Amino acid sequence: MMEKLLLLHIFLFRWHSLNALFTVEAPRSLYTAELGSNVTMECIFPVDGKLKFKDLSVIWEKKDEVRKDVYLLLKGKEDSGGQHSDFQGRIKLLKENLDFGQSLLQISNVKLGDAGLYHCLIEYEGADYKTINLKVQAPYRTIAQEVVRTGDKEWKLTCQSEGYPKAEVMWQNEEYQDLTDKANTSYETGSDQLYRVTSILTIKNRTCENFRCIFWNKEIQENTSATLYILDSADDVLWTESKYLVWPVLIVTVLAGSASITVCIRKARASKDSRTCMAKPSINITKLSRNKDAHDCRGPSFEDEELKYIQIEKT
Incomplete structure (x- = not known):
């Protein structure tokens, strides 16, 4: 020494x-x-x-x-x-x-x-x-993301990352509009001296959009970004519910049409004057067949039997 x-x-x-x-x-x-x-x-x-x-x-x-x-x-x-x-x-x-x-x-x-x-x-x-x-x-390379629905058409978007030195956080929507002023960004430091940066953006009346948070490390001229998607929007929910509601309606319609056709055929066999009843189900069959998304629950054998009976009536 x-x-x-x-x-x-x-x-x-x-x-x-x-x-x-x-x-x-x-x-x-x-x-x-x-x-x-x-x-x-x-x-x-x-x-x-x-x-x-x-x-x-x-x-x-x-x-x-x-x-x-x-x-x-x-x-x-x-x-x-x-x-x-x-x-x-x-x-x-x-x-x-x-x-x-x-x-x-x-x-x-x-x-x-x-x-x-x-x-x-x-x-x-x-x-x-x-x-x-x-x-x-210490670059902000990993960004944790969270999208939480907080109300009707209201969302809380969160980005969190750790790094050094202190980074600024900027927000943009899919049209590259600056939303930074609407965000709340907080900083914490631990025993490791890293900055833990949390930025929260609350969005109202937005559906089916994506947003981007950008961590800008000015001192080292480096930025890291993450994209957050809002997919579970109100429109999506309604569309999903409607999609599942379409099939029961079609099934009920087809079953009701099949039942009425069966009744008419039985009546036609008992009485040759009951041609009016046959005309109505024929129209219903035509309308359903034009709907490509609808499934006919009757099966091909029923149609063959019906057409055969119509030919007999014409003779």
């Missing part, structure tokens, strides 16, 4: 003079990582000839309210005891690249708390450091 304090002392009081002789560079000053992924940050330093490992010190630290040691290599020896608990078990320095003047720090299973400013300090025949910014994001 004393060696680290001595190195920091050099940075504070002799940095300007040392910087002219030894310069650390950062190929990238900003890194963006996704929650749960791995990220590798890099700084480079000059190596003249073969690296003298025992003379090299590498310090990666995170600049928070309290400075946190991420990785310590002091005069060629790792100091895992000084590492902050936030990074234990998740940090690796790719030592094989040190010979080429590359300090590559790998952070695995990135957390939201890893976001912030990092200092890469190198002491080797001089001393210098660079600041690198790490941003962590």
